[in-house]
Amino acid sequence: MTTFQSNPGSNGGQQAQGEQGQAGFGHRVDRIGSDAQQLWDDARGAVTDLNASLDLKGRVDRNPYMMLAAAFGVGYVLGGGLFTRTTARVIRLGVRLAALPMVKDELLGMAEAAMRGVEVGARGMNDMTGSGSSGSGPERQ
Secondary structure, eight states, X not given: OOOOXXXXXXXXXXXXXXHHHHHHHHHHHHHHHHHHHHHHHHHHHHHHHHHHHHTHHHHHHHOHHHHHHHHHHHHHHHTTOTTSHHHHHHHHHHHHHHHXXXXXXXXXXXXXXXXXXXXXXXXXXXXXXXXXXXSSSOOOO
């Protein structure tokens, strides 16, 4: 049979390690607390800097409806409305409305070219029949 004898100094060593562990744990908690406080102060400073640079209060005072629309847009995007049917419909409508002035300009250009062609054709017909203007009226160019 084997008997193990305990070292009489080992009990005292375990107590010292326990006290050292408690001190180490307390130090860690204090360090985590101070790190959290530092993070909180940094975040507060960042928000203050952002608020100062964006001047939200001044913008709301100057353009309340525009800021209301911006807040609606941000809320819509953050609320998950970006990839919905409603958004697709609104984008399609926006593209059509944006293209409308370009189409209108093209149609006006084609109509003006057609009218010039009709005028030139009418002058050519008048010159061929001899009934053109012979100085009696203002001449068109």
